[in-house]
Amino acid sequence: MRLRNHLTGYLFLSPWLIGLFVFTVGPMVSSLYLSFTEFDLFRPAQWIGLENYRNLFLHDERFYQSLKVTFFFAFISVPARLIVSLLAALLLNQGLRGIGLYRSVFYLPSLVGGSVGVAVMWRQIFGQDGILNVLLGRLGLEGKVWIAHPDYAIYTIILLGVWQFGASMVIFLAGLKQIPEHLYEAAAIDGASRIRKFTHITLPMLSPVIFFNLIMQTIGAFMVFTQGFVITKGGPMDSTLFYALYLYEKGFTFFQMGYASAMAWILLAIVAIFTALIFSSSKMWVHYESGNGGR
Structure with missing residues (x-):
């Protein structure tokens, strides 16, 4: 019965949870990964480590x-x-x-x-x-x-x-x-x-x-x-x-x-x-x- 009540609660919360992970958490994790890559939308992202941050603080x-x-x-x-x-x-x-x-x-x-x-x-x-x-x-x-x-x-x-x-x-x-x-x-x-x-x-x-x-x-x-x-x-x-x-x-x-x-x-x-x-x-x-x- 407790499990059923919990599942019912999560069912009602599911639209918000889906929106949270699909439109907020997911893009944030993706953005964090891309910040360590060279990516121009047309080619696969290439890992370059801290190069973007280094260029920002030292050369831009x-x-x-x-x-x-x-x-x-x-x-x-x-x-x-x-x-x-x-x-x-x-x-x-x-x-x-x-x-x-x-x-x-x-x-x-x-x-x-x-x-x-x-x-x-x-x-x-x-x-x-x-x-x-x-x-x-x-x-x-x-x-x-x-x-x-x-x-x-x-x-x-x-x-x-x-x-x-x-x-x-x-x-x-x-x-x-x-x-x-x-x-x-x-x-x-x-x-x-x-x-x-x-x-x-x-x-x-x-x-x-x-x-x-x-x-x-x-x-x-x-x-x-x-x-x-x-x-x-x-x-x-x-x-x-x-x-x-x-x-x-x-x-x-x-x-x-x-x-x-x-x-x-x-x-x-x-x-x-x-x-x-x-x-x-x-x-x-x-x-x-x-x-x-x-x-």
Whole structure:
């Protein structure tokens, strides 16, 4: 009877288990093997050991440029999006008339922000004859070729990343709804200002939500691809050559699948390290109601 119950359970789990092993575990194992081979899709893979990793770290300057661009994007866009989404959540947490409509409007960019269509729109806005330069011209200011200038192109993509704050905003809004109102009432009786309420009640109570958003946004920032591919193609002068974009170029433009697989595993290691660092630091700043800190 126990065996039958177990078999019944695994039968219901089988679609998920098949998907896990066929579409996740299997490709990961295959990718790990290919990272030690020379493989171009047209000929059988040839084992070359650590040669792909050696070439990446010792001879590939564009590999380091892609890391530099991706790190810069992550370190600027993630904190900026967290701040903007938190401020928007605080604003939308007020009991205003028509607040549901405002929430929907603020969330809309996250629904379409990662699409190719929005990336094309962004390219038009910041192009030489885009709407931004038209508006600057009417103000008597000289516009820039924003997406074609190596000093400005990366900031246009960062701005697009920050504009997609809706998902984080909704999570912050849910966290704000869970903060007991009596805490603010007690603070008001003690004469606490709005700033003190925010720093001593709102932020500590929201720290688990901030932690979650930080983890998810950091992972997403390291995997950014569509914006760089559609808006700038990694240019100008590799100033927007994101890591995922360079990986795609190696794999699907030059068909160096073994090389691209090695890059993928390095990216996995980088994301794992940063995630572990964030988890380790959470003990010092994430507060739960149980009082166990980040544990």
